[in-house]
Amino acid sequence: MTGPAIDMQQVGLTLGQTRILYDIDLHVAPGSVHALIGPNGAGKSSLIKTLMGQMPHQGTLTLTWPAEPGVIGYVPQALEFDRTLPMTVNDFMGVLTQRRPAFFGLSSRNTRAIDEALMRVGMQHKRKRRMGALSGGERQRIMLAQALIPAPSLLVLDEPMAALDEAGVAVFEELLAYWRRNHVTVLWVEHDLDAVRRLADRVTGLNHRVVCDGEPARVLSTEQLLTLFSAHPGMNTQATAPVVSGQTRVAA
Numbered sequence: 367m368t369g370p371a372i373d374m375q376q377v378g379l380t381l382g383q384t385r386i387l388y389d390i391d392l393h394v395a396p397g398s399v400h401a402l403i404g405p406n407g408a409g410k411s412s413l414i415k416t417l418m419g420q421m422p423h424q425g426t427l428t429l430t431w432p433a434e435p436g437v438i439g440y441v442p443q444a445l446e447f448d449r450t451l452p453m454t455v456n457d458f459m460g461v462l463t464q465r466r467p468a469f470f471g472l473s474s475r476n477t478r479a480i481d482e483a484l485m486r487v488g489m490q491h492k493r494k495r496r497m498g499a500l501s502g503g504e505r506q507r508i509m510l511a512q513a514l515i516p517a518p519s520l521l522v523l524d525e526p527m528a529a530l531d532e533a534g535v536a537v538f539e540e541l542l543a544y545w546r547r548n549h550v551t552v553l554w555v556e557h558d559l560d561a562v563r564r565l566a567d568r569v570t571g572l573n574h575r576v577v578c579d580g581e582p583a584r585v586l587s588t589e590q591l592l593t594l595f596s597a598h599p600g601m602n603t604q605a606t607a608p609v610v611s612g613q614t615r616v617a618a
């Protein structure tokens with residue numbers, strides 16, 4: 367199923383006394399791969415969390431689905447695990463992908479789906495390994511695998527390539543090509559600008575506000591990048607307006 371369009375209008379975010387996002391107007395076309403770039407601390411993860419309904423935002427956020435609302439997959443920024451945590455890859459995949467308690471074990475249907483997802487990221491042979499014993503790149507592959515079940519129509523990726531080695535990057539690129547062929551909408555926070563140039567349909571540069579937005583060739587020009595990465599749009603400005611709760615609309 368083709369993914370939704372995402373529209374943000376005048377989205378703002380204030381946490382405590384700190385204004386994180388100002389007046390964000392953003393359109394993500396259905397079935398496109400849309401990258402979000404910007405300096406550290408620019409508010410990219412906060413924008414993603416706002417989209418995922420985890421932040422008390424101002425403004426309007428609309429997902430317009432082609433028919434019925436579909437599945438949203440989410441790959442958060444790299445997770446750390448206690449090395450001694452007795453949770454295997456299998457347990458982790460089970461907890462994230464099925465509703466019944468993990469101690470009941472995996473249903474046979476879910477076992478097949480997990481097998482397939484782990485195969486797609488090249489991790490099927492590590493399913494009995496403890497999560498804490500995996501390398502950062504391997505954990506990242508598992509985070510990609512969990513986002514494949516059930517098959518998403520919208521994917522929200524927060525630096526999915528961080529920690530991936532060359533083979534892992536190839537796995538990610540294959541997944542991205544697969545999502546593109548299947549018209550999945552992908553909103554993707556990324557620091558690797560070469561990857562964005564190669565793989566994104568459209569790019570938004572964020573530094574607490576939208577600084578630039580357009581096709582990769584235009585947004586990733588030296589001039590635009592200088593503006594984006596050197597702009598200082600009044601960060602840490604004290605909030606002057608009271609926070610009003612935002613609306614998230616889901617339209618079919």
Ligand SMILES: Nc1ncnc2c1ncn2[C@@H]1O[C@H](COP(=O)(O)OP(=O)(O)OP(=O)(O)O)[C@@H](O)[C@H]1O
Pocket residue numbers: 381382384386404405406407408409410411412413
């Ligand atoms: N819960 C919070 N309370 C107060 N400030 C926060 C909170 N969460 C994040 N921030 C601040 O908001 C700003 C934006 O953080 P965010 O993680 O969204 O940026 P980012 O662009 O994703 O950064 P990076 O590229 O380094 O991951 C930072 O200054 C951060 O310290």
